[in-house]
Amino acid sequence: SRSIMMVMHFHLGLVFIFILIITAFSLPIDVETKLKTSTVTDDDDTACILCQDTVKLVQDVLRSGKVLKDMVSIITPVCLLVLNESEKKGDVMCPGLINEYGPVIQYVLVKEVILPYDLCAILHLCPPHINSTSIWNSSEHLVADMKQLVIDAMTNLNDTSENYLMESSNIFEETKPVVSSNPNDSNYLKILQFSDLHLDLLYQEGAPTDCGLFICCRSSQPGNGSAGYYGDYNCDLPLSTFDILLETIKEVDPDIIIYTGDNPPHDLWEETIGGQLYATKYIVNRTAHYLPNKTIYPVLGNHETYPQSQYLTEIKHFQEMTKQIAIYWEQWVNFPQEALETIATGGYYTMRIRDGLRIIAINSDYGYALNFYTLLNNKNRYYFEHIEWLEKTFLQAEKDDEKVLLLTHVPPGIRDSIHSYGSLIYNLTKRYKDSIVGILSGHTHRDQFELVQDSTGIHGVVLISPSVTTEGHINPSFRVYSMDRTTYQLMDYEQYFLNLTKANEMKKSGKKPSFQLSYTATTEYSLRDISPTSWGALVERFEEYDELIKKFYYNMFVRSKPIDCDEKCRREILCGVKHINSKNCLPFN
Numbered sequence: 001s002r003s004i005m006m007v008m009h010f011h012l013g014l015v016f017i018f019i020l021i022i023t024a025f026s027l028p029i030d031v032e033t034k035l036k037t038s039t040v041t042d043d044d045d046t047a048c049i050l051c052q053d054t055v056k057l058v059q060d061v062l063r064s065g066k067v068l069k070d071m072v073s074i075i076t077p078v079c080l081l082v083l084n085e086s087e088k089k090g091d092v093m094c095p096g097l098i099n100e101y102g103p104v105i106q107y108v109l110v111k112e113v114i115l116p117y118d119l120c121a122i123l124h125l126c127p128p129h130i131n132s133t134s135i136w137n138s139s140e141h142l143v144a145d146m147k148q149l150v151i152d153a154m155t156n157l158n159d160t161s162e163n164y165l166m167e168s169s170n171i172f173e174e175t176k177p178v179v180s181s182n183p184n185d186s187n188y189l190k191i192l193q194f195s196d197l198h199l200d201l202l203y204q205e206g207a208p209t210d211c212g213l214f215i216c217c218r219s220s221q222p223g224n225g226s227a228g229y230y231g232d233y234n235c236d237l238p239l240s241t242f243d244i245l246l247e248t249i250k251e252v253d254p255d256i257i258i259y260t261g262d263n264p265p266h267d268l269w270e271e272t273i274g275g276q277l278y279a280t281k282y283i284v285n286r287t288a289h290y291l292p293n294k295t296i297y298p299v300l301g302n303h304e305t306y307p308q309s310q311y312l313t314e315i316k317h318f319q320e321m322t323k324q325i326a327i328y329w330e331q332w333v334n335f336p337q338e339a340l341e342t343i344a345t346g347g348y349y350t351m352r353i354r355d356g357l358r359i360i361a362i363n364s365d366y367g368y369a370l371n372f373y374t375l376l377n378n379k380n381r382y383y384f385e386h387i388e389w390l391e392k393t394f395l396q397a398e399k400d401d402e403k404v405l406l407l408t409h410v411p412p413g414i415r416d417s418i419h420s421y422g423s424l425i426y427n428l429t430k431r432y433k434d435s436i437v438g439i440l441s442g443h444t445h446r447d448q449f450e451l452v453q454d455s456t457g458i459h460g461v462v463l464i465s466p467s468v469t470t471e472g473h474i475n476p477s478f479r480v481y482s483m484d485r486t487t488y489q490l491m492d493y494e495q496y497f498l499n500l501t502k503a504n505e506m507k508k509s510g511k512k513p514s515f516q517l518s519y520t521a522t523t524e525y526s527l528r529d530i531s532p533t534s535w536g537a538l539v540e541r542f543e544e545y546d547e548l549i550k551k552f553y554y555n556m557f558v559r560s561k562p563i564d565c566d567e568k569c570r571r572e573i574l575c576g577v578k579h580i581n582s583k584n585c586l587p588f589n
Contacts, residue, residue, distance in 0.1 A: 048126035055109075055116035062110055072098065089212040096269035100307040108372045112379070119375065189485055192254035194245065194478040195409075195442030196467035198303070199283055200236035200265040205229045215266045215471065228504030230513065233473040233560065236265040241476055241498065242283075245468055246290035248496070248515045252480060256353065257294055260442035261301025261409040266471060268308060273317060276306045277324055284328045296332040299361045300325070300347040301409045302368055302443070311365040312373035313346060313382035322347050346386050350393050357488050358402045360393055362386075364410035364443075367421025374418060387424075394432045403437045403488040411441040411462050413450040413580040422581030426452055429460035436460055438481070438490045445472045446556045447495065449535055450580045458536040462580060463493075466558050475500050475558040477518070481530075491529050492522045497558045518559060524551070539577050549573060 075098055083090030108114075120126040200215065208223030209216050209232045217227040217235035225232075230241045249257065264271070264279035287296060302309045305321055312318055326343040329335070339349035347363035365371045366383060377383040397404050412422040429436060429452040439452075439460060445467035452460035466477040476498040482491045495518040503513035521527060525548070527534040542549050552573065553565040565573070 048120055051120035051125040052116040055114075055119050058105075058109060059116075062106065075102065087212065088214070092213060093269035096271070100268070100271060101310075104307065104310050104372050108375050112376050114375055185482075187485060188491065189256060189483040190252065190254040191256040191258060191481040191483055191490075192249060192252060192478060193258045193260060193440055193442075193465045193481065194249070194468055195260040195465045196262040196301070196445055196469055197242065197283060198236040198262055198265050198467070198469035198471055199239065199242055199279060200267075201239060201282065202265075203227065203231075203235060203238040205238075209234045214268055228500070229507040230498070230503040231470045231476070231500050233470050233500065236471050237469040237476070241470075241503075242286070242468070243290075244498065244513065244515070245476065245478065246287060249294075249478070250291055254294075254480060256483075257291075257296040258359075258405075258407060258440060259296055259298045260407060260440060260465065261299045262303045262442065262467075262469075263301065264303050264308065266303075271306055271308060273306045273321065276304060276308070277321060277328075280304055280325055281328050284331050288331045295334070295353075297353065297359055297361065297407070298329050298332060299407045299409050299442075300343075300363050300365070302365055302371070305365070309365070309368060309370040310373060311347065311363070311371055312376065312380070314380065319345070342389065346382055346389075348386060348389070352402065356402055357405070358397050359405050359407060360390070360397075361407040362390065364408045364417075364421070367412065367418050367424065368410050369416045369418050390424075390428065394428065394435065398432060398435050402435065404432070404435045406436055406439045408439070408441050410443045411448075411450060411464050411580075413462065413576060414444055419581055422579070425462070425580055426454075426459075430454070433459045437483075437488050439463065440465065442467065445469065445474055447477070447558060448556060449577055451532065451536055451539065451578055452580050453532075453536065453578070458532045461530075461532040461535045463530070466495075466556075470500055473557065473560055475560045476515075477558045478515070489529075489531070492520060493530060494520050495555070495558075500560070519555060524555070535577075539574070542574060542577070546570070 076094055079094035079098055080090035083093060117126055200217070202218045202220075204217065204219045205227055207217045207219045207227045208221055209225030209227050211218075211221040211223030213221060215234070215236050216223060216225075217232055217238075225234075227235060227238075229238070230244075231238050263283050264276050300322075302311075304325060305311050305318060310318075313322075323344040325347075326335075326340050329343065330340075333351075335343070335349065336351055339351050342349050347365065348361055350358060350360045352358050363386065366374060366377065366386060368374070373380075394404070406428070408425075410417055410421075412425040425439070429439065439462045441462055441464045444464055446464065447466040448464040450462040450464070451458055452462065465479045466474060468476045468478065470476060477496060479493050479495050481493045483489065484491055496515045497518045498513060498515050506513045521530050525538050527538060538548075542552070549570050550563045550565055553569065554563050556573075
């Protein structure tokens with residue numbers, strides 16, 4: 001069960017680490033003592049208390065006039081302590097991490113008066129409360145009573161499908177290479193979604209896979225292990241595997257292609273503005289080379305900006321970055337002028353892609369807990385413009401009788417999303433459920449879904465596609481949806497994967513691997529279709545059949561690891577699929 005939340009816990013820990021680092025401004029000895037002696041667990045309030053004390057200290061120090069550059073000699077030992085305790089090479093990563101993220105936190109805490117408890121609640125280190133500082137809460141049109149979002153009961157759904165219980169002997173069944181089960185079906189549009197490339201152009205075959213850094217498999221990094229030609233589970237995506245993906249997409253020949261973001265690798269300690277932009281430029285150029293006649297609809301990932309996960313439009317370099325990203329994306333899409341303007345000013349856009357079908361791509365950095373700038377959104381006019389734009393766009397789509405594909409990078413229900421981000425998606429989905437035909441997301445690197453529901457019923461579902469990158473111990477993957485050409489309803493999807501272990505073995509014997517069909521949603525889970533009510537019926541079966549949970553867990557990691565899902569893991573899965581508000585699944589609930 002710990003593997004499921006590993007990436008999320010690590011990122012949230014990173015937030016806390018940097019708050020502690022800056023605390024060293026005034027009390028380096030006390031902080032070091034606390035770091036060595038404190039036991040922060042999911043089962044007590046140590047993290048909440050320590051976080052509040054830390055924020056108070058930081059605010060007092062900043063009020064005294066000290067700045068980050070004056071205190072690097074004190075901050076560095078604390079960073080070394082934290083990373084070394086985590087068996088990471090602090091001497092390599094601390095200088096870059098402090099330089100990139102320290103000024104962001106300093107900027108936020110100087111700019112805005114924030115109550116320590118509110119800040120710690122947003123970072124998921126304290127329990128949420130109704131009146132805490134939050135983004136999204138400012139829209140009186142979209143944000144309903146928060147109390148109504150705490151849902152414990154599910155609508156009783158009827159499902160006459162047979163064979164609810166999948167035989168465990170079929171879970172590990174081998175699959176045959178295949179492009180599409182219905183390639184010539186004229187009744188359906190094929191929508192291909194891929195997500196989270198995290199392409200590492202410095203990846204090198206034979207390089208260490210265990211190096212003590214956030215990512216490995218680079219020749220400049222000493223360590224143990226040997227990286228395979230097509231990738232490693234501890235590393236980001238090599239170019240060789242990206243090329244196989246593009247060749248496969250060309251073979252599938254989809255009608256619509258959607259990319260839900262995240263281009264750069266996870267080298268947080270050595271990022272630059274130029275490097276972040278180059279990752280997007282390179283991926284766009286290479287994709288356009290392989291797929292010259294295809295339109296690809298992109299979404300801004302949290303890794304596209306500098307520093308990664310940080311975004312505030314009023315800061316000049318963020319404006320420059322999104323303007324440049326809009327220019328790169330024009331190789332993929334012939335955007336209308338209005339879309340180019342909203343991408344440049346806010347990282348979001350909308351456009352009609354077929355008669356009666358519209359895409360709305362939002363900037364989920366506004367709902368991401370690790371974007372520290374979200375603490376300033378209550379005074380950010382660009383944020384309010386995004387909220388107003390969303391409401392106007394959905395209203396117009398409804399008036400024009402258009403169906404909508406809502407695209408986002410960060411899904412609303414995960415632990416590192418802000419609680420009130422879930423309320424936005426909930427309200428949009430409930431209000432415009434007759435217009436929304438799909439909510440497609442990525443970010444987690446996992447194969448997941450989240451129901452949008454309340455006591456009155458199930459209103460929608462967030463479908464989360466797993467990543468192409470192998471980082472986080474997962475096989476490269478992409479998804480192909482079947483959409484009814486007349487109603488634009490999503491009817492099914494096929495999940496494809498590349499068996500990384502076998503791919504590396506094939507390279508040694510001179511053979512070229514290929515993507516395989518992992519499963520078809522309706523067949524795998526005995527669904528009538530992939531409508532919200534069908535997913536709701538599946539959740540009810542999850543409650544009854546452990547083998548079905550195990551099958552879902554195996555698919556969650558795209559067949560990359562043995563099934564080891566205990567009772568805690570089962571509870572986490574059930575809570576995750578039932579809720580799109582992250583506060584409902586935190587340890588203190």
